[in-house]
Amino acid sequence: MQSVVIVLVGILGMLFGWFVYSKFIAEKIFKMDDDFVTPAHEINDGVDYVPTNKVVLWGHHFTSVAGAAPIVGPAIAVYWGWVPAVLWVVLGTIFFAGVHDMGALWASARHKGKSMGALSETVIGKRTRALFMVVVFLVLLMVNAVFGVVIANSFVANPSAVFPAWSAIAVALVIGFLLKRNVPMMPLVAIGVAVLYATIYMGSSMPLALPSEMLGLSDKANWILILFVYAAVASLLPVWMLLQPRDFINGMQLLVGLVLLYGAVFVVMPDITAPAFNTETVANTPSIIPLLFVTIACGAVSGFHGIVSSGTSSKQLNKETDGRFVGYLGAVGEGSLALITLVAVSGVMLAVTPEQWHEIYSHLGAGSVGAFITGGSNMIQAGWGIPSEVSSTLLAVMVVLFAGTTMDSGVRLQRYIIQEWGEIYNIPVLKSGITATLVAVACCLLLAFGAGGASGSGGMIIWPLFGSTNQLLASLTLLVISVYLIKLGRPAKYTLIPMSFVLVMAFFAGVIKLSEYYEKGNWLLVGLDVIVLVVSVLVMLEAWSVIVKHKSEQQDSEAERAN
Template structure:
């Protein structure tokens, strides 16, 4: 029965966030204008800039920011107990993620669709832009390199997910063509979901695997290369061809998945095996403060979301008033997924007794996406009676598709960053979309295979930096929004307070990691961690200087 309390607490909080808090932010703080001409209309090129139905855009935005992170983060963070995880997901979604994602989308739309890094020049200054974009590029490099590994591992661990994962691409291509020709969106959504779930059944019956060795590479390495070839092509196609319909149909799949998971809670009323607060942690285990707040990023607040909001989503925004629906409701979708993940990895569906749960969560980091799939599949089986094999394939496919859409968008976003560098620094060749894409993918593959050897898992080497770096980026995004609001003469505390909290916890976590890397003599991670920490401090100092100068100038004007 405890699971019902978790679900109710989260739903009540997020309902308040959508109907009350987000409306207040939209009308009183960001002051959305229905008549504002968005970049999608101003620069409509049918490739990257394309006015899009808000429901379709929500699907793209949500599945791009979600990936596997709102599953993996909460599944790991329950190690400290389910209460801290539930509270951070609920509070973080309502007061942090929603404001952050919504704000980055609004700010980018107001600055001709520029990325949050590029527009920081207009808000704060050139030095901030250069520093900001270094952190953004590092985050994208980590995400793309690691998600390639995550998907490859999922294909190898769950071969039944291969057919539905690739079938989703074909379904999306067809939906994109039909939408372009004016077919009914609702009908296409229903048919697309039916086709996707039919492929899930086929996949559970006909699993597919690559040979253990092919072209002198392991199956894992070959999957990584195939995924980057696909992502390169997908990132250069017009958004309406694949990106929008694929992400939209995956968003519909999420609704079905959430319906099954939340419905399973109501039907089976599972108890919770995990402790409210874990008092049986092993000696030397990481402390809840501050690591909880960088372990659960997506599902509470995440810097990567700001890159998506200001990268792809802002270029497709039909009306400025759609920013609330796309940005804030996208954050609520993620929070809902994170919340049910906590239930799946905390309940009796995963471990029948507290003793068994402690065996699974013996150490920090031993759980993850696999734990969610195992617990969630059993929960669906207990609640709905669905065969465990199909339930497992369904959830594994959901994880793979989310990771795949994030990788699609991540490579496209990396291409945007490189093209922006070409504009800023006058490098004509970087402005070319094909060249920029090749540079982006080459960087990812160099990290994957250069640092990771023939297995292609090099991204995992710098992944320990992702949590703190990603959250520092979220703090920097909230800082840019705060300066922008101060310059507009609007209340900035709704972004400043979250910014201060996120910056303190993420820099604290980065310092803890720095000590670990130093003691381990991992000089690569020490160097990158120091670069990120110094960059964040310089951006904060630059912002304080700009705010002080702005207020001083205004004071002089008012006196005169």
């Protein structure tokens, strides 16, 4: 029964965020205007800049920013107790993530679809741009290299997910082709989702796997290579051909999954066996403050979302007012997934007694995706009577498809950044989409196999930096939006307050991690962590100087008018 209360409180909070808070921010602070000509119409190159129906664009945006993170983060952070995790997910979605994502989308659309890195030059200054883009590129490098490993591991561990995951690509290509020829969208979506779920049922009885060793590499390493070849091709295709329909179908698939999971909660009404506040953590467990706020990123607030908002989504925005639907509602979707994940990993469907729960969550990092799939599939089986083999395949495919769409968008975003560098520094060869994509993939594979050897798991070496780096990026994105609002003469407290909180938590977490890396003698992570922390401080100082200068100029202007 406790789970129903959690769900109702979360849903009511997010409904307030969507119907009240987001409307206030969009209309009174960002002042979104239907008559503003968006970059999708102004540039409209048919490849990256394409005016897109807001529901389709929501599907792309939502699944691109989601990945596996709104599952992984909450499924780990519940170790500290379900109460702080639920509070951060709900409050973070309403006051942090929604404003961050919608704001990045709006600010980018107001500047011809520039990425947050390039936009920081316009808003703050040239030095800020160079510093900002270092952090952005590092985050994308982490995400792409690691998500390749995550998907490969999932394929090896869940061969039943292979067939439906690749079938989704074929379905998306067909839908993209038909939509381009003005075939009505809703019948196609209904058929596409039905086919996707049929392949999930087939996959549960038809597992596919690569040979354990091929071409001198393990099955996991070969999956990583295949995934990056696919991501390279996908990033060069027009967005209407694969990116939009695939992400939209995945979004619809997630909605069905959420209906099954939330519906099961109200049918089964499971109790919570996880502690509200875990007082039995093992020795040397990191402090909940600030680590909770960097462990749960997607689902509360995430810097990666700003990259997607200003990278792909802003280039497809049909009307500026669609930014509220795409950006804020996308964050609500993430928060909803994070909330149901917390229920799945906290209740009797995962562990019948508190003692069993503590056995599964023996330390921070235990449980994670496996706990979500087990708890979630048990809930679906109990609530809807769907066999556990099918429900577990459904949830495993959900994780894989989300990670895949994030990887698709991540490589495309890396390509955008490299092309922006070509424009900024006048390097003609980097302006080419093909060259930029090859450079992006080469960087990811160099990290994967250069640092990780034949396993291809090199991204995992720098992954420990992701939490604090990603949240520092979120604070920097909120800072750029805040400075832009100040220059426009509008209230900035709605972005400055979240920015300040996230900055303090992320910076504090980065310092704690720095000491851990130093004690372990991990000099690569020490160096990268120092770079990220120093860059963040420098960007903050640059922004502060711009704000002070702007305020001074305003005062001088007012004094002149008074005289």
